[in-house]
Amino acid sequence: MTDIRYLAPRTLDEAVGAFAAAAGAARILAGGTDLLVQMKAGTVSPGLIVDIKKIAEMTTIEETADGGFCIGAAVSGAVLGEHPRFGKVWPGVLEAVNLIGSTQVQGRATAGGNLCNGSPAGDSVPAMIAAGAIVTVQGPKGRRQMSVEAVPAGPGRTNFAPGEILVAFTLPPRPKGSGDAYLRMIPRTEMDIAVVGCGVSLTLEKGICTAARVALGAVAPTVLLVEAAAKALVGTKLDAADLDTAAAACSASCRPIDDKRGTIAYRTKVAGVLLKRTAAIAADRAGKV
C-alpha cells in the first residue's frame, strides 16, 4: 500500500512545479471522473494528486473581445452549459461536452480531462477539433499552444512534454453563417460510450460551404481530423452527392479495431452515416445564424 499525497495549489506555477517534480508519479485531478475510477479499478496508483480546481484561470470561461472563447481546463460540463452565450455560438461543442456521463457526472467532468484522458472515444474531442480549438499548456519550460488534434498520441497517451499541464481551450471567433454539431453512435440512448463520434463545423455563404472541419472519434487510435472530408464539403451546396463524397472520405480515413464496442466494418460504415447526419445539423444551424 502506498500513501497518496494530495495538493490543491492556488496558482498554476505551483501546480506545474509540483507536477513536474513528481516526474510521472503524479496525476492531475480536474473533475476526477476518469482518474478516480481508474484508481478504484487499480489501473493507476499515483503518488501525488494535483487538484487544479482552485486555480482561477483553470475554472473560468472568458468570451474574448473578438468573439472567441477561452475555457479553463477544469470547467465542468454543467458550468459550461450554464454559460449564457457559449452554447449559442458553439452548440456542437456544448452538446458534445454535455454528453459525457450522466447529469451527476456533468457536475464534475471537464472537457480538459476528456482530452487528457487520451481516449479515442472521448465525446468532446471531435467537436473541439472540428471547432478548430487551440489548447494552452504550461510546463517547466513555460507556456505553449497547440491544436487539439495534436494532443492525443494514442489510447491513454498525449503529446504533452513531461510536467506540462493543460490550462485552457481557445475557440476562435465565429464568422457569420457558421454552425457546428456533434453526433455519436451508441447502442443505448444515454449513459454510454461512443462507438463512433463525429464533429462537424462549417460556414455557409449564400448556400455554399466556404469552410469546414470534420473530426471522427473511436475509429482510430486517436481522434482524427479528416481533411479529405472537409475538402469534399467546401465549395459545395452540401447536396446529397457532396455528402456522399465526404462520407466516403470519412469511411476511408477509419483505422478502427474490432472490440467489445463495435466491429471494424460497423465503425467504418457508421463514420460515413454520422458525417451526413452531423453535417446536416451543422448546416441547418449555420443557415439560422
Place this chain on the structure above:
Amino acid sequence: MNEHSNKWIGQRTIRPDGADKVTGRAAFGADTTMPGMIWGKVLRSPHAHARIRSIDTSKAESLPGVKAVVTARDIVNFTTDKPFILGIQDMRWMCRNVMAREKVLFHGHPVAAVAAATEEIAAEACKMISVEYEVLPWVIEIEDAIKPDAPILHEFNKLDGKPSNITGKLEHKLGDIAAGFAQAEVIVERSFKTRPVHQGYIEPHACLVSVASDDKTTIWSSSQGQFMVRAMTALLTGLTQSDIRAIPAEIGGGFGGKTIVYLEPLATMLSKKSGRPVKMVMSREEVMRASGPTSGSSSTVKIGATKDGRIVAAHGIYYLQAGALPGSPIRGAAGCSFAPYDIPNVLSQGFDVVSNRSKVVAYRAPGAPIGAYAVECVMDELAVALKMDPLELRLKNAAKQGTKAAHGPVYPRIGFVETLEAARAHPHYKAPLGKHHGRGVASGFWFNAGGESSAQVNITEDGNVVVMTGHPDIGGSRAAIANIAAELIGIDYKSVSVLIGDTATIGYSNMTGGSRVLFASAMVVTQSAEKVITILRARAAKIWNIDPDAVTWEDGAARPAGDNAGKFAPLTLAEIAAKATETGGPIGAGVQLNTTGAEGGFATHICDVEVDVDLGIVRVLRYTAFQDVGKAVHPSYVEGQMQGGVAQGIGWALNEEYIYNRNGQVDNAGFLDYRMPVCSDLPMLDAVMIEIPNPKHPQGVRGVGEVPLVPVMAAIANAIHDALGIRFYSLPMSPPKVLEALDLPRAAE
C-alpha cells in the same frame, strides 16, 4: 375463493417499505457494521482453467493487519461421487463454486479469502498469496465444449462411458413425433443461439458475519432466502443450523441471482478463524465475473402443422450453458417452451453443458425465455408459411383447461386464451405503423411454484396487527400481504404491520423465487388470520358468556349471532385485545405449510419496433404485455413485475451479452460495456392484467413475476422481421449484427 367485499385486496396501497427506501433508511446488504469489524477480500483465479498445485498463504498471513486467511481446506468438501441435493442445488458444485478445490474453472473463480483490518490491507494480502497453477486448455462456447476433443472440465463426468462436458439431460415426451410430423403439411425447423446475460441487480452481493467463540453465528446479508443462506452456510462450514441466525437485509434486486451463496461461507470461516466480525462486499466487476448469469444456449426447434393451422408435432432440442459446474435450467427451457400449446406429439430435450464460465444461477423464469425465444420465432415463421395471423395460429392451438402438457400436468382453469383474445382486441394490434416500423407478437409460460412457507399473525395489546413471514420482499410482497391481512381481519390497512423474520424468529420458509412468494405466503397468512379470528370470536364469547359458535366476525368486530343477535354490542379488535390477559392470554397464531396448487402463468406480448436502417439500431416504440395474473392483490406491483420483466427482455434481445477475450476472460465486466437498457431506451411499457383466479388459492393468486420475461425476445425478433423482412436467429440483435444483415444482398421472402 374469498368472496369478501375486497375493500383492500386489489387496492394500490402505499408499500410498507416505501418510506425507508425513498429516504435511504432501508438497510441493504452492505449497510450493517459491528464493533471490531474487519474486512474480507477474495483472491480470484487469473486463469480460465488450471489445476491448483499448491497455495502458500504464509506471506499474506504475516502482513501486519491480516487476521485470517481461508482456502478450500477450510470449506467442507462434498466429494464428487456422491450427490448432495439442497433445493435445486447440489452441494458438490456449491462447495467448488464458493472456493476452487482441485482446479480453477473460470477466470474470477475464488481460490482464497483474506480478512484484515482494512479493505486495503486485505487486498494487498491477496496479492501476497502465492498459487502454483498448472494451466489447462479451456473452452467457453457450447459448440466447442461438446466437440469430441474438447478440454474436459470434470474428468469424473461420463457420457456413454467417456469423459464429457455434457453433464445432464432431460426429456419431455408426449405422443409420437415421427407419426406427428408425417401428418404435417407445413414444417418449419430453425436453429437459434442466445448469449449468457446477467440478472443485473443494482446491489452487489454483500454480507457481515459474526461468529462467537461458542460458534453462535449471525449473518446479515442480502439474498432471496435467509433460510437458504443458513442451510448452505451450515453445510459449507460444518456449523449446525441452530447455531446460525441469518438476518435478511433489504435486497437491491435479485431476479434469481441471489438464490445461492458466494460470500457468506467465506466470511463465516474468516470470522471463526479471526474471532472478529467480517464484512465482505463484491465489486461490480466481481459480480459480473463470478456471480451467475443465466445460460447462453444453442437450440433447434421444429414444428409441423396441417394446412388449416393445426399443430401436429413439435420437437425442441436445447443445449444450455451451465457455466463451470453442472446445473443449467434445462427444465425451464424444455418444459416451458411448448407449454402454451395443445400439441398431440411433442419431444422436448434439454442438455446441460459445462464450460469455463462462471456458474449460471437462476434468472427470472430460468430457461423458459431461452426455449420460448426459439419456439415463438418458429411459430411466427409458421404463421407466415400458413398465411395466418400469428395470434390466430396461437389461438387455434392454445392450451386450455384439460389440455395435457408435455411437461406433465393436465391444466386446470388457465387464462392463456384470454391473453390472446385480449391482445387481438387491443387497439395496439391494429395501430398503424410507419416506415421501418414492425410489429411482433409472442407468448410464454412459466410453471410458478408453491413450497414451504411460514407465517405468524399477532394482535398487539392496543389492537393492531403484526404479520411476520419468512421471505425477502423483492417485488412488493409486504404490501400485498398487508392488503390480505386487512381484508380478512376487517381492519384498516394502516393497522397492519408486515415484517420479514430472520431464521430465528419465523419458521422455515423457502426462497423468494419461482414466482411463489405471494402464492405461498398468502396461504399461510390467510390460515393464520383465520385462526386469529377464531380466537377473537372465542374471547368475545367468553366475555359475553355465550358459545363461540354463536359469535361472528365482521368488519373488524365480534358480533353475537343466532339467538344472541343484538343482545350485546359488538366488540372491536381493540376492545378484545385490551382484555386479552384476562380472557386467556396473548392473541396470535402461526401456520407452517408446504403449499401446493400453484398453477402456471401465461402471457402474450405485442411489440412495435423502429429500425434505424443506416445504423442498425432497433428501438422499441410500443410494448403491451397481456398476462393472466390470477388475482392482482396489489395491482401496482403486478404491473411493476410485468414492466420489469419486459425491460429485462429488451436488454437481452438487443444489447446484453458476455463478451470473452482471447484469454477466456470476460471483457465487459461492468455496466458501461455490458449494455443493460437505461430508462430512455424504453417506451412506457403497458401492462394489461387479466384476472382468471387460480381455483386452488384462497385469493386466486397465480405467480406473476417471471412469465413477463418469457415472450420478450421472440416478440422483438418477430417485430424486426416485420420491419425489415429479415429473420435473426441469434441474440443479441445488436447494431453491428443488424447493420451487417441489412447490407447483405437478400432474396425476397
